Amino acid sequence: MNLVTKEKRTFSRPMRLLSALMLLGEDVIKVPVFRCQRCGECILSHTGFVCSQRCPKRLRNGPCGGTGEGGTCEVYPERMCIWYLIYRRASLFGRLKMLYRVEKIHNWNLEKTSAWLNVFVKRIEPPKWRVPKGEGWEEAEKEGPSGDSNEGSCAGEVK
Amino acid sequence: MSLREKIAAGKFVVCAELGPPQSCDDGVIRKKAGCFRGVVDAVNITDNQTAIVRLSSIAAGRILLEEGVEPIVQMTCRDRNRIAIQSDLLGAAAMGIENLLCLTGDHQKFGDHPEARGVFDLDSIQLIAAVQQMNAGSLLSGQFLKKAPAFFIGAAANPFAEPLEMRLIRLEKKVRSGAAFIQTQPVFDLDQFSRWLELVRGRGLHEKSAILAGVLPVRSAKALEYMAREVPGMRINPRYLERMRTAAEPQEEGVAIAVEIIGALRAMAGVAGIHLMPVMWESITPRIIQEAGLMPPEAPAPACAPCAGEENPINP
Numbered sequence: 185m186n187l188v189t190k191e192k193r194t195f196s197r198p199m200r201l202l203s204a205l206m207l208l209g210e211d212v213i214k215v216p217v218f219r220c221q222r223c224g225e226c227i228l229s230h231t232g233f234v235c236s237q238r239c240p241k242r243l244r245n246g247p248c249g250g251t252g253e254g255g256t257c258e259v260y261p262e263r264m265c266i267w268y269l270i271y272r273r274a275s276l277f278g279r280l281k282m283l284y285r286v287e288k289i290h291n292w293n294l295e296k297t298s299a300w301l302n303v304f305v306k307r308i309e310p311p312k313w314r315v316p317k318g319e320g321w322e323e324a325e326k327e328g329p330s331g332d333s334n335e336g337s338c339a340g341e342v343k
Numbered sequence: 344m345s346l347r348e349k350i351a352a353g354k355f356v357v358c359a360e361l362g363p364p365q366s367c368d369d370g371v372i373r374k375k376a377g378c379f380r381g382v383v384d385a386v387n388i389t390d391n392q393t394a395i396v397r398l399s400s401i402a403a404g405r406i407l408l409e410e411g412v413e414p415i416v417q418m419t420c421r422d423r424n425r426i427a428i429q430s431d432l433l434g435a436a437a438m439g440i441e442n443l444l445c446l447t448g449d450h451q452k453f454g455d456h457p458e459a460r461g462v463f464d465l466d467s468i469q470l471i472a473a474v475q476q477m478n479a480g481s482l483l484s485g486q487f488l489k490k491a492p493a494f495f496i497g498a499a500a501n502p503f504a505e506p507l508e509m510r511l512i513r514l515e516k517k518v519r520s521g522a523a524f525i526q527t528q529p530v531f532d533l534d535q536f537s538r539w540l541e542l543v544r545g546r547g548l549h550e551k552s553a554i555l556a557g558v559l560p561v562r563s564a565k566a567l568e569y570m571a572r573e574v575p576g577m578r579i580n581p582r583y584l585e586r587m588r589t590a591a592e593p594q595e596e597g598v599a600i601a602v603e604i605i606g607a608l609r610a611m612a613g614v615a616g617i618h619l620m621p622v623m624w625e626s627i628t629p630r631i632i633q634e635a636g637l638m639p640p641e642a643p644a645p646a647c648a649p650c651a652g653e654e655n656p657i658n659p
Contacts, residue, residue, distance in 0.1 A: 187472050188483055240450060241461065245468040246513035248447050249501035249528060250575035258575035259450045271509040283512050286520060289425065289469045289483065 189291040191307040206298035224294030229311045230282045232274035239266040244287040346385040347495040350553045356616030360387040363398035376410035378625045390417040394454025401435045416440050419448030424464040436492030444497040445470040468516050475521035498522035502539035504576035518552045525552050526618040529559035531579040544613045553615035556608045560601035564588045605635040
């Protein structure tokens with residue numbers, strides 16, 4: 185089990201070209217629709233399709249303690265807290281269970297690369313789409329399509 | 344007995360909080376330590392709270408150890424990336440610091456260097472998991488540690504910010520990642536706190552992690568009004584505001600309110616202790632602990648004059 189994705193950005197020349205093209209295609213969709221911040225490690229399907237990287241602290245695992253009344257951001261009180269929006273959207277779509285996942289520490293090597301290509305060439309684990317059916321959060325870890333039961337599990341299991 | 348042993352033994356623990364000075368004067372910390380020695384079980388040392396530059400929390404922790412007070416060092420993710428965090432933690436462990444409170448940290452916008460670059464390489468949950476991994480003997484890189492630290496990991500929770508369910512999800516993630524004790528934001532709304540606690544008990548989190556409820560004694564109505572207005576994610580029962588405004592002696596009333604809240608918290612099932620935050624008013628700690636009936640019987644009479652530098656916009 186790993187808390188971090190360790191892949192480095194080592195692409196051959198034709199792959200670099202492909203990467204640039206894919207990133208362009210991804211940006212055309214994701215930037216206007218989700219205000220994507222191009223982190224290259226997309227977890228939109230875990231966060232109710234609201235980009236968590238719009239948070240001023242770029243939190244990937246839930247809101248900080250400063251969410252104001254009515255769900256305002258503590259840093260920019262004129263904005264909404266991104267995690268408040270994520271919570272609302274996730275409960276609307278019945279995807280609250282996805283928020284129980286402990287997300288990995290961001291790999292800054294992947295910044296400004298195409299997340300789709302990264303999944304395709306297995307630099308990052310594919311994001312989970314299906315909401316687990318069972319009761320506990322453990323189900324969320326097990327039911328992933330990739331069959332990788334360890335991702336995001338607690339570090340206490342590391343030996 | 345260390346904090347870890349006391350919590351494991353089921354003792355009702357009392358933590359306090361100490362803000363290091365905005366200078367390199369270790370005398371201030373040693374003096375404030377006198378207010379806590381023998382009175383409380385452990386003392387939190389804030390890590391550049393509200394993003395204002397202060398003496399390093401790890402250094403202050405070492406000074407407290409020398410003074411015979413058990414420190415809980417706070418570690419925030421605002422100022423350090425994963426390299427600095429791990430290096431600082433190894434240093435802290437080498438200096439004998441055992442207790443660690445993992446926080447995300449206030450945004451730099453609120454501090455004295457608002458133009459600084461915020462790091463936030465990790466968040467608090469990832470930090471807890473990273474420390475747990477270090478305890479287990481390896482760094483985030485997978486590098487094996489010849490001597491692993493043995494940190495007692497804590498985390499923070501805010502029962503008063505919205506949305507409540509998201510708070511519990513986050514708390515659950517923290518406990519799952521390895522947080523052994525939880526310190527909450529100061530309680531000024533007992534109804535909301537007991538609602539939150541009921542949900543915590545429903546998930547069985549109080550059994551896996553000791554819940555230490557925050558208590559903040561205030562010195563004036565102005566301080567309480569300031570908190571209600573300026574501090575995000577705080578909820579204050581208007582009854583307390585009214586009491587502070589009409590009190591003839593606001594300081595006495597502040598102590599009375601703190602003692603009353605401690606009494607109510609002790610009666611709640613699932614509260615394993617309190618976390619007293621006398622912001623820039625450390626000298627009041629022994630009195631509050633005494634009046635709340637939490638003073639250990641063998642405690643020496645603390646020599647505690649009002650400490651220097653006890654003036655602050657939050658608690659004037």
